[in-house]
Amino acid sequence: MISAINIKDRRFKLDSGAGSDAIHRDPVYSYAVTELIDDSGITGTGFAFTLGEGNDLVCKAAAFYAEQLKGKDIEELMHHFGKVFNQLSNEQQFRWLGPHKGVVHLALASVTNACYDLWAKKRGVPLWKLLIDLSPEQIVNTLDLSYIEDELTRAEAIQLLQDKQGSKSERSGIIESGYPGYDTSIGWFSYDDEKVRANCKKAIEEGFTAMKLKVGSADPQRDIRRSNIVREVAGSDVKVMLDANQQWTLPQALSICKELQSMQPYWIEEPTHPDDVLAHMTLADTIAPIKLALGEHVPNKVIFKNYLQADCAGFIQVDAVRVGGVSEFITVSLMCKKYGIPVVPHVGDMGQLHQHLVLFNHIAMGHEALFLEHIPHLQKHFVHPAVIKNGVYQTPQVAGSTCELKNQ
Known part of the structure; x- marks a missing residue:
């Protein structure tokens, strides 16, 4: 005990x-x-x-x-x-x-x-193995579905998992091959253009096929210039995501997102205030087929439910160290599975915990294995740091969730 x-x-x-x-x-x-x-x-x-x-x-x-x-x-x-x-x-x-x-x-x-x-x-x-080996009923027993029963009942949650039980082995190869990552550190907001350019080249050399740039400058031309630098270095085959971290008002977002469309971003992330579902609806309709990604600052399953109901999120970035933990993460993932929306977590944990959860999402729930954000800055502080080779997360084999920090 x-x-x-x-x-x-x-x-x-x-x-x-x-x-x-x-x-x-x-x-x-x-x-x-x-x-x-x-x-x-x-x-x-x-x-x-x-x-x-x-x-x-x-x-x-x-x-x-x-x-x-x-x-x-x-x-x-x-x-x-x-x-x-x-x-x-x-x-x-x-x-x-x-x-x-x-x-x-x-x-x-x-x-x-x-x-x-x-x-x-x-x-x-x-943790990934524990979760994958649990029965659908055992998984759902760990979840609190209150306030979302209008979209996901206990019976529906069990059925979503049950439907994928027989095909889990078809998706288990990812345990050996590893889960793809994307580099989110090429273009932090304070980096100058030349550092962004150099980081893009480094990311490609390290095997990443997707990367993310921070935008939201006071001068929109800076964002446009930097995004085009990334596209130029990365080429057309690499996925490039843009992240505004809630900086724009809706009118600002409507204006600059139209200009950013030409560099073909894979998504535009957190374009405006995370509580403003209707603003995201308006923006999503305006810039389609470019999709919005959100979830880093969405605090709970109820607001995620509203975003899914509003049909304005192309990608959901629920983070288990920002919502109520693993339990609520799985709850949101199940809602996303019902709606057919990919889950691409934000990694406030630096990927330590989420490398387990995306394996569960893919193998047990049938979510597409797109990629998982990679942020390297705290690796030296973990007892069992996430291992990324050729742009791919290697499956952790130690017991637990690999979240222990070194005593320093």
Whole structure:
């Protein structure tokens, strides 16, 4: 049973310009870490992602949630984790601070992810294998479908998974071949044109066939110039994504996205405020067939449901260290599967956790294996850093979710 907890505030300064975008110019990549220690000495590690200030607030909230799990057996806890998640997320006083968003929901993600890590470690398998081997009923038992039953009932969720059970072996080859990645570090916002050009060439040499550029400049001509540099270096066969990090108002987005269409972006990401579903509907209709990608700052399954209902998201970027953890990630993935929308996670975890989840999405749920974002800046801080070779994530084989951080 869970006998002790540790909560840690871990912050990592980045090299000059790294991580910068149109809104977040000087980020400090940070994790609110939860460690759940069971009486056999096994530690489950989970975290939520922030950019520095306020990480301590998430840690305080995570401690509140984690304390409620002490004395519980992890197998019993995960057998009905959907109910546990529902109870914790609706705790009356903390719910007032959300509901289901912000500091308290990030804290719940940290604790939830630690539960899944401990579960996999107790069974002695990587998280991806644990999830793939569970029955559809066992998976759905870990989910909280409240507020989305109008789009996804328990029976529908089980059926979506059941429909893919017989063909899992057809998709299991990806365990050996690895999951494709894309380079999101070629064009951080603060990088000058020549560094962007050099990074594009390096990414291609390293085997990446997709890459992303930060846009959202005060002068739109800077965005147009930089995007054309990437397209020129990458060529027509490489997928190039553009990410505005919510910088534009709708009128601005309508204007500049039309100009950016000529360089044929694979998607335009977070073009405007993430709560403004109707603005995304208007923009998506205007710039079609160019598609929008969103989800980095969508806080919960309910807002994702609204985006899917509005039919304006071409790609969903749900992040398990930004929503309520693995449980809510899987819930959103199931809704996306029903709607036929690809899931391409944002990786606030630097890919450590999501390399497991995309394998589950593909093998157990039948999602297309497009690619997974790769951000290299914190690799040296992980005990088992994600391994990327020739632009491809190599399947992790150690037990758990590969989220342990080195003690420094």
